[in-house]
Amino acid sequence: MHVVVCGALMENDAVLLVHRSPTRRAYPDLWDLPGGHVEAGESELKALAREMHEELGVHVVADSASRLGDLRAGSGEDAVRVGVWHIGAWVGSPTNRAPEEHDDIAWVRISQMDALPLVFAALPALLRSRPEPDRLPRRLS
Template sequence: MHVVVTGALVENGAVLLVHRSPTRRAYPDLWDLPGGHVDTGESELQALAREMREELGVHIVAESASRLGDWHAGSGEDAVHVGVWKIGDWVGSPTNRAPEEHDDIAWVGINELGGLPLVFGDLAALLRDGTP
């Protein structure tokens, strides 16, 4: 099983999404939360911090991260477990530092997520439930 983490940077009722490149093998041409694989020996929070730094150039404040939930996809050798985290505080301004993975990034209102092609369709509900 592959273990993946994703991070929801939420600010002013909007979440930062990345658009997966149409050339990606998994979930091409869809909007998603930034994140990636948990490396051997890493905790989910360590992987989340590394991925946010690599993909967006931001340093998350680990104490501000809270788990929103988990998604499961695929089966057998292709099974994926995705830990979804809300990040309340970070340092830096997000920029697309992984253009080979994402061809765009955008702040999207949580109430506007239903109109986008998303990797996980229940993202809006998950964020609404976990956002005061």
């Protein structure tokens, strides 16, 4: 089973989504949270911090991430478990630093996510279930 992590950067009622390039082998032309595979010997939190920096250029503030849950896809050798994390605080302004993977990034209101073609249809409900939604931006300069 492949293990993947993805992170929800949230400001007010919006979450930062990435649009997977139409040329991607897996889940092309769909919206998703940024993230990627957990490498051998790497914890999910280390992978989350690495992926957020590689893809968006932001640094996750230590101890600010909380697990929202797991999503699953595929079966057999293609099975994937995706750990979904809420990132409570980060340093930097997100930019698309992986244009070969994502052809766009956008802040999207959670209430508007159901209308988008998403990798996981359950994602909006999972984000709405977070314990105490922050209404203030948590980006740190």
